[in-house]
Amino acid sequence: MAVEKMQSNPQRFSPTNVIIGIILVVGAVLTILRFTKGLGAVTNLDNNNPWGIWIGFDLLCGVALAAGGYVTSAACYVFGLKRYHSAVRPAILTAFLGYALVVLALHYDVGRPWRLPYPIFVSQGTSSLLFEVGLCVFLYLTVLFIEFTPAAFEWLGWKKIRQVVVKLTLLLTIFGVVLSTLHQSSLGALFMIAPSKLHPLWYSGYLPVYFFISSMFAGMSMVIFESTLAHRYLGHKMDHTHHEEAPGVAFGFAKAASFIMMGYLAIKIVGLAIDNNWGYLATGWGLWFLVELAGFVAFPAILFAMGSREKNLMFVRIAAVLTVLGIVLNRLNISVIAFNYHLPTADRYFPSFMEIGTSVFIVTIGIVVYRFVATRMPVLYEHPDYKTH
Amino acid sequence: METIIYTLQDFMTHTKNITYLIMGGILVFLPLFWLFLTEREKE
Numbered sequence: 001m002a003v004e005k006m007q008s009n010p011q012r013f014s015p016t017n018v019i020i021g022i023i024l025v026v027g028a029v030l031t032i033l034r035f036t037k038g039l040g041a042v043t044n045l046d047n048n049n050p051w052g053i054w055i056g057f058d059l060l061c062g063v064a065l066a067a068g069g070y071v072t073s074a075a076c077y078v079f080g081l082k083r084y085h086s087a088v089r090p091a092i093l094t095a096f097l098g099y100a101l102v103v104l105a106l107h108y109d110v111g112r113p114w115r116l117p118y119p120i121f122v123s124q125g126t127s128s129l130l131f132e133v134g135l136c137v138f139l140y141l142t143v144l145f146i147e148f149t150p151a152a153f154e155w156l157g158w159k160k161i162r163q164v165v166v167k168l169t170l171l172l173t174i175f176g177v178v179l180s181t182l183h184q185s186s187l188g189a190l191f192m193i194a195p196s197k198l199h200p201l202w203y204s205g206y207l208p209v210y211f212f213i214s215s216m217f218a219g220m221s222m223v224i225f226e227s228t229l230a231h232r233y234l235g236h237k238m239d240h241t242h243h244e245e246a247p248g249v250a251f252g253f254a255k256a257a258s259f260i261m262m263g264y265l266a267i268k269i270v271g272l273a274i275d276n277n278w279g280y281l282a283t284g285w286g287l288w289f290l291v292e293l294a295g296f297v298a299f300p301a302i303l304f305a306m307g308s309r310e311k312n313l314m315f316v317r318i319a320a321v322l323t324v325l326g327i328v329l330n331r332l333n334i335s336v337i338a339f340n341y342h343l344p345t346a347d348r349y350f351p352s353f354m355e356i357g358t359s360v361f362i363v364t365i366g367i368v369v370y371r372f373v374a375t376r377m378p379v380l381y382e383h384p385d386y387k388t389h
Numbered sequence: 390m391e392t393i394i395y396t397l398q399d400f401m402t403h404t405k406n407i408t409y410l411i412m413g414g415i416l417v418f419l420p421l422f423w424l425f426l427t428e429r430e431k432e
Contacts, residue, residue: 255426255427258426259419259422259423259426262418262419262422263419266411266415266418266419269411270408270411270412270415273404273407273408273411274404274405274408275404276400276403276404305422305425305426308426309425309426309428309429310429
């Protein structure tokens, strides 16, 4: 017993756990500050910039990077590509946590959490895109929760109710794809209300299409990235099937992401042409736009293609990281960096340390919960009692 | 030679001309890229 204790204590106070602990404590303090002193005490938001990184990073990037859930389950259950089956549960868990944290982050920005049900159940603003996004996120979060419950039921040993939920899989997947199509594009459509504020290189009538298409390869890249991390840190929790299928999932998603990214690049060029924005490319903003497009879309697309052709896992993993960074850059460009581009420097928005700290706190909660669930429930391995399914 | 745009009609004609040319390029490029992506699988 004493030996066990001695062995478990060093793990409990490992450097990673200590850092996570510090982030959680600081985050708790920031949370108290935010909800007792208001937005002004912790953020640099003002009337010019009412949306900061809690929307630009936590919400827009969170939703885009959580797209792995609908992409993977659609590939497996709608398109019948069963070789991706082992990737479904980790992707659904990531998506569920991603959306749950989006809702949590939204509370920090909006405040008054007890009013959360109002837009859906009390006062519906049916003419607002935000209402549509809110309704979709509410419904999709519920769908993701139900989609994940079989893993929890297997862990708890509730066989009968698990059987009922498993029968709903296809229905839930289709519902999830429909809801994702709606709200991923609507998040882009939100910025169409501000043609004079968003730089013309990022503003386009095709913004909803750009957001939806980019969410597909964002989701795939996130599945590859997350699988790389899971192999590195939770490899001992994976069964033989997961270890065996992982490279196939990475190469399959790399091929699909590469092709979709080239399509995305094509429609971005069409967007430039249709609005006659070529002249802006020769400016500083144009250079920044080209960095985003060439460095974080075209380059990783070629890297994905090479990785898929040559069966080079390293290329695929590097491309996945670049693509995830590219999605973050794109969403931040649209919501923060190229937004209000015409304002003098003194009026431009830069997040405060407390805003950044809150975002780090929210991401850390996601990592902690993922680790807690993945080390206990059958996410990275098949439960021995349900192997045949 | 720079195109002078006086009216919305001029603007639409100018941008649509370029867009259609780009679309033609995309229609040729994407199938070729798909072949590049998948040709090793046949081997």
